[in-house]
Amino acid sequence: MASRSMNNYRRWPIHTTLIIVCTLMLIPFYWVIKTSLTGENLFSYPPAILPQNPNPYYFVDAWYFVPFVRFFANSVIVAGLAITANLILNALAGYALTRHFAGKRLVVLVLLSSMMIPFHATIIPAYLITRELGLLNTHLGLALPAFSHVVLIFVFKASFDAVPNSLIEAARLDGLSEWRIIYKIMLPLAKPAVATNIILSFIWSWNDFLWPLMIIRDVDMQTLPLGLSTFQSYFEDTTGSLYAFSVMVLAPGLLVFLLAQKEFIRGLTSGASKG
Amino acid sequence: MATTTPEEAIAGALRRPRKPLIAKRRHRQVVLTYLFLIPAATVFILYRLIPLGWNFVLSFQFWSPTAPAEFAGLYHYEEMFLFDDVFRDALKNTLIYMLTAPIGIIMALGLAMLVNSQIRSRGLYRTLIFLSYPLMTVGVGIIWRWLYDEKVGLFNFILRSLGLIDEPIAFLESFSTALASVMAAAIWQILGFFMIILLTGLQNIPEHLYEAASIDGANRWRQFYRITLPLLRPSIFLCLIIGIIASFTSFDLIFVMTNGGPGHATELLITYIYRSAFQLSQFDYAGALTVVMFVFFITIAILANFVAGGDAGKVDIN
Numbered sequence: 091m092a093s094r095s096m097n098n099y100r101r102w103p104i105h106t107t108l109i110i111v112c113t114l115m116l117i118p119f120y121w122v123i124k125t126s127l128t129g130e131n132l133f134s135y136p137p138a139i140l141p142q143n144p145n146p147y148y149f150v151d152a153w154y155f156v157p158f159v160r161f162f163a164n165s166v167i168v169a170g171l172a173i174t175a176n177l178i179l180n181a182l183a184g185y186a187l188t189r190h191f192a193g194k195r196l197v198v199l200v201l202l203s204s205m206m207i208p209f210h211a212t213i214i215p216a217y218l219i220t221r222e223l224g225l226l227n228t229h230l231g232l233a234l235p236a237f238s239h240v241v242l243i244f245v246f247k248a249s250f251d252a253v254p255n256s257l258i259e260a261a262r263l264d265g266l267s268e269w270r271i272i273y274k275i276m277l278p279l280a281k282p283a284v285a286t287n288i289i290l291s292f293i294w295s296w297n298d299f300l301w302p303l304m305i306i307r308d309v310d311m312q313t314l315p316l317g318l319s320t321f322q323s324y325f326e327d328t329t330g331s332l333y334a335f336s337v338m339v340l341a342p343g344l345l346v347f348l349l350a351q352k353e354f355i356r357g358l359t360s361g362a363s364k365g
Numbered sequence: 366m367a368t369t370t371p372e373e374a375i376a377g378a379l380r381r382p383r384k385p386l387i388a389k390r391r392h393r394q395v396v397l398t399y400l401f402l403i404p405a406a407t408v409f410i411l412y413r414l415i416p417l418g419w420n421f422v423l424s425f426q427f428w429s430p431t432a433p434a435e436f437a438g439l440y441h442y443e444e445m446f447l448f449d450d451v452f453r454d455a456l457k458n459t460l461i462y463m464l465t466a467p468i469g470i471i472m473a474l475g476l477a478m479l480v481n482s483q484i485r486s487r488g489l490y491r492t493l494i495f496l497s498y499p500l501m502t503v504g505v506g507i508i509w510r511w512l513y514d515e516k517v518g519l520f521n522f523i524l525r526s527l528g529l530i531d532e533p534i535a536f537l538e539s540f541s542t543a544l545a546s547v548m549a550a551a552i553w554q555i556l557g558f559f560m561i562i563l564l565t566g567l568q569n570i571p572e573h574l575y576e577a578a579s580i581d582g583a584n585r586w587r588q589f590y591r592i593t594l595p596l597l598r599p600s601i602f603l604c605l606i607i608g609i610i611a612s613f614t615s616f617d618l619i620f621v622m623t624n625g626g627p628g629h630a631t632e633l634l635i636t637y638i639y640r641s642a643f644q645l646s647q648f649d650y651a652g653a654l655t656v657v658m659f660v661f662f663i664t665i666a667i668l669a670n671f672v673a674g675g676d677a678g679k680v681d682i683n
Contacts, residue, residue, distance in 0.1 A: 186401035204413040212416035238405040347499040
């Protein structure tokens with residue numbers, strides 16, 4: 091491409107454009123962090139661009155005001171359930187799909203078509219079913235609909251397809267059961283698929299809002315996004331604490347993303363293009 | 366068989382031809398294959414297929430959690446299409462909201478080409494632009510509400526400082542700006558995701574195509590229209606489908622930023638469904654709304670597929 095031969099002189103417009111775009115994209119981050127440290131409220135006009143007298147008071151306030159640890163623990167438990175279930179269910183289903191069997195076309199068709207049913211188009215019966223199962227207001231009820239994602243099954247399938255058949259046959263001749271073949275041979279060879287499953291099922295569960303909003307009634311059972319929205323609807327004008335709490339809620343997810351950025355992006359691009 | 370001695374059993378096993386043993390093992394594997402599929406299939410049947418059918422049934426019934434079901438015929442659909450103004454608003458708003466997909470994709474395409482060029486620290490640029498995507502949408506809503514604030518929000522402050530407006534704009538409280546304001550926040554969040562998908566698409570275009578084109582004297586614009594865009598079609602289609610799904614499911618942002626208001630100016634189908642079911646307890650009517658939303662969604666997805674050339678969703682079954 092022509093860009094290869096570009097000299098430094100021709101690159102600076104690209105840098106300038108990108109720096110402007112990045113600044114614009116980062117302004118909301120800056121603004122919420124600034125407000126969380128200064129607690130500027132609805133009566134402070136004009137707003138200060140740089141933080142005046144930054145202090146951790148609003149974080150302390152939010153910490154004592156909201157059962158943050160409880161919300162955090164709920165989110166972690168639900169995400170943990172979802173991740174574990176996705177790993178097991180998707181690996182098994184993905185392995186099954188690498189085989190030939192009668193009715194495979196039908197199974198794939200059902201899986202693909204259920205991918206075209208957004209969860210949002212099922213919420214009312216999903217709520218009623220969860221109620222019938224007696225799982226309203228429980229961690230299991232929160233995680234159950236997200237126990238398996240079709241996209242992630244296909245991520246495993248694609249990864250397992252790449253394992254040479256001779257290896258599996260050899261393992262079988264050595265007397266390994268199908269379970270052990272998955273556990274001892276397939277999964278260690280499909281580490282990227284495992285990472286994709288963990289990261290994506292984590293982030294989808296962690297950020298989920300509508301489902302907890304529908305099935306959780308007790309404050310004690312709220313997850314972080316639900317706790318944040320409840321806080322906002324009750325105390326709209328306690329500005330500093332609201333944004334301090336927002337920062338506390340947003341930080342863990344962002345941290346996970348930054349630590350596992352490569353896996354996250356590879357997961358999204360591979361997961362998405364499988365769809 | 367109970368009288369068989371161990372010796373006879375062993376002798377019998379030795380006499381048995383080898384083939385059935387293998388067949389038995391094959392049979393066992395087939396059974397296991399189905400067993401492996403059952404747990405995941407249960408989740409999808411329980412939380413995707415049954416709900417879809419149930420919605421359909423519900424939409425033809427009078428039903429509430431406390432009353433037994435009665436056949437309602439087309440009552441809910443008549444109500445919806447003939448008399449319900451809120452439904453019409455929600456439908457219209459959902460259509461407008463879908464514009465976030467093409468607008469976001471065009472912006473992301475420009476960014477993807479910029480961060481695909483051979484420049485220093487492009488990895489950092491990519492990360493920074495992508496950073497808003499993994500954020501919790503509830504948090505995004507709260508942040509943007511604050512930015513839009515009428516009295517002390519950053520946007521009003523900037524516009525007033527630049528002398529562009531005299532009176533502050535109530536972005537989220539006025540009928541003319543509320544929907545567009547929420548859409549801007551939605552684009553901000555999904556832009557980085559579109560960029561990454563399109564960037565992957567760009568990186569899969571073989572370099573030699575551009576080399577051949579420039580030898581043939583094609584300028585940059587011609588290369589873009591004749592090589593980049595056609596080869597990027599699958600990635601663009603993917604972004605479009607994900608963007609459309611995101612528009613239909615954009616509940617969190619609306620709920621936190623405007624809760625459908627002012628009036629019903631930012632009411633989407635999904636927020637109206639939630640409101641009907643869980644605030645007005647009209648589960649049957651909400652079921653009918655969901656059926657309409659789903660049909661609407663599938664129609665648009667098929668149309669998008671048609672525009673993209675017809676085989677964009679193709680998956681290799683084996």
